[in-house]
Amino acid sequence: MLKEEDRKFIINTYNRRADLTLFITKGKGTLVWDENGKEYLDFVGGLAVNALGHASSPVIDAALKQMKKIIHASNLYYSEPQIKLARQLVENSAADRVFFCNSGAEANEAAIKLSRKFGKLQHDADKFEIITALNSFHGRTLATVTATGQEKYQKGFEPLVPGFRYARFNDLDSFKAQLSDATCAIMVEPVQGEGGVYVATQDFLTGLRRLCDENDILLIFDEVQCGMGRTGKLFAYEHYGIQPDIFTLAKALGGGLPIGAMLCNEKAASGFSPGDHASTFGGNPVVCAVAQAVMHEILQEGFLGDVIAKGAFFQEELHLLKKRFPKIISEIRGKGLIVAMELKEKGPAIQSFCQENGLLINCIGEGILRFLPPLNVSREEIVAAVDILQSALQEVFDGE
Numbered sequence: 001m002l003k004e005e006d007r008k009f010i011i012n013t014y015n016r017r018a019d020l021t022l023f024i025t026k027g028k029g030t031l032v033w034d035e036n037g038k039e040y041l042d043f044v045g046g047l048a049v050n051a052l053g054h055a056s057s058p059v060i061d062a063a064l065k066q067m068k069k070i071i072h073a074s075n076l077y078y079s080e081p082q083i084k085l086a087r088q089l090v091e092n093s094a095a096d097r098v099f100f101c102n103s104g105a106e107a108n109e110a111a112i113k114l115s116r117k118f119g120k121l122q123h124d125a126d127k128f129e130i131i132t133a134l135n136s137f138h139g140r141t142l143a144t145v146t147a148t149g150q151e152k153y154q155k156g157f158e159p160l161v162p163g164f165r166y167a168r169f170n171d172l173d174s175f176k177a178q179l180s181d182a183t184c185a186i187m188v189e190p191v192q193g194e195g196g197v198y199v200a201t202q203d204f205l206t207g208l209r210r211l212c213d214e215n216d217i218l219l220i221f222d223e224v225q226c227g228m229g230r231t232g233k234l235f236a237y238e239h240y241g242i243q244p245d246i247f248t249l250a251k252a253l254g255g256g257l258p259i260g261a262m263l264c265n266e267k268a269a270s271g272f273s274p275g276d277h278a279s280t281f282g283g284n285p286v287v288c289a290v291a292q293a294v295m296h297e298i299l300q301e302g303f304l305g306d307v308i309a310k311g312a313f314f315q316e317e318l319h320l321l322k323k324r325f326p327k328i329i330s331e332i333r334g335k336g337l338i339v340a341m342e343l344k345e346k347g348p349a350i351q352s353f354c355q356e357n358g359l360l361i362n363c364i365g366e367g368i369l370r371f372l373p374p375l376n377v378s379r380e381e382i383v384a385a386v387d388i389l390q391s392a393l394q395e396v397f398d399g400e
């Protein structure tokens, strides 16, 4: 059995719960199928990766076309797909320049290195501390897991990387209290994803921007999960009318293929010189060609407006469930199509029931159900998902 071979040959880092194990062998749009041909609505979306859904034609076409030209050369040479993608990103964002890598953690690692270098160059002093938020998630490399303000990800890997301080999310005073002459940057997610879908307040982000300006330090937004149209704007910071000095992307950028990017303004970019940072696969031609196609789709007239409208519709539907189950559901929150429903308990049981009944969702801890459907999910699919969720709530909390 393949499942047993998975347990035998693959290092045991993912908790593949026995009630949830599934081989996904095929996908189209919001739908996926397992090896027995059973159909599921996919509201996990590859954890915010599959922004255009499965088997998206623009993604497939771009990949095949580029594969026939060149799959990999080296960053020693110029690369047309890379340059075009960088231009597209710069022309549609606060950034002036881009560094390409392969994952979210790597993009954040680049942001951390750049901030340290910039701090030292700009101030000719030992400025290296970065303040991040509690309950954040920034990745699994040693530096990014240190930046992640959650002990559960750090335990056992000590000593952690020096130079990180933590403050409470959405609490400006808490960040002010951690600031010192050693601070070179502040890094936050505009919407905390892995932490359970907590949206930054306007005052918090405006305040952080001002704090960074006053102290001449860099503001970094980790948009690995909330960027690329997920919140209904191309980048989540656009909702707030402010601009970061550095922001990072990954997940949805490559339409399912691995890519990460660190984007920054000219000022921050001056921190890096040739030789300071590199990545062998970074900006791979095939992935960059696909990412251009993803950008192109998201920037189509009306696409992002639809994300906002469908996100609002989804949240309304969930609020109706909350009215029906007031003792069970404590909160609905989110922005665009990153949405969470918090339950008092039994999240894993709900998740399991949903899967049995053809709906894939994510569960964080005991009670936070997170939904990350493709951005081109239909209203009918949202209604169908909420129906399954409602049956799950009825079934699991029967009589309570």
Ligand SMILES: *Cc1c(COP(=O)(O)O)cnc(C)c1O
Binding pocket: 102, 103, 104, 105, 106, 108, 137, 138, 139, 140, 189, 193, 194, 222, 223, 224, 225, 226, 250, 251
């Ligand atoms: C997923 C995620 C990361 C890490 O990305 P990887 O590609 O898994 O390294 C970093 N930051 C945020 C906000 C994420 O959601």
